Amino acid sequence: MLLVLLAGSALARGSYMTMAEFVDSGFGGEVPAPKTLWLSGDVQQRLERIFGHPYKALRVRYWQQDGKTAWMLEEIGKEMPITMGVLVNGNSIERVRILTYRESRGGEVRHPFFTEQFEGAVLQADDALDRQIDGITGATLSVRAVTRVAQAALVLAEVVNQTP
Numbered sequence: 001m002l003l004v005l006l007a008g009s010a011l012a013r014g015s016y017m018t019m020a021e022f023v024d025s026g027f028g029g030e031v032p033a034p035k036t037l038w039l040s041g042d043v044q045q046r047l048e049r050i051f052g053h054p055y056k057a058l059r060v061r062y063w064q065q066d067g068k069t070a071w072m073l074e075e076i077g078k079e080m081p082i083t084m085g086v087l088v089n090g091n092s093i094e095r096v097r098i099l100t101y102r103e104s105r106g107g108e109v110r111h112p113f114f115t116e117q118f119e120g121a122v123l124q125a126d127d128a129l130d131r132q133i134d135g136i137t138g139a140t141l142s143v144r145a146v147t148r149v150a151q152a153a154l155v156l157a158e159v160v161n162q163t164p
Contacts, residue, residue: 019086020045020098022072022087023063023070026070027070034062036083037060039057043156043159047152049127051148069153070088072085073085077103077145078103078106078142082102083099088153090161091158093153096146097110101142103142105142107139107142108139109136117134120131122154123158129151133147
């Protein structure tokens with residue numbers, strides 16, 4: 001019985017895609033050069049409201065081409081960071097992928113039945129998503145982490161798309 005429990009918790013953890021693979025798939029093989037967005041005080045405040053804690057990075061790396069931006073962001077699930085790739089096309093999410101999942105539970109957030117909920121999502125005036133994201137029993141904190149990262153990617157894409 002203990003072996004079954006240990007095997008089940010190990011299944012949630014894993015690396016599923018590299019950032020290079022994610023960016024390559026998002027831009028059809030023509031990968032743009034990476035850029036850096038320095039996070040101003042206003043952007044930091046918006047991110048803090050989304051995450052519920054100060055966002056520690058001073059800058060974020062991204063890729064941009066033909067109105068699309070790709071972001072690699074992390075957020076803590078329950079105890080460990082979840083690394084995610086978010087592709088934003090214009091002002092809406094095109095794709096969310098879990099790149100690396102480090103928690104012992106809640107790895108269901110990596111499956112398409114969950115991540116496809118974000119496709120087409122846009123920000124409302126209060127930086128919330130325009131739709132309700134269905135949760136997963138036993139993965140509440142991971143669901144919240146993915147949702148916050150999706151919101152943050154939309155905020156960051158909005159910032160770079162407004163920058164002349």
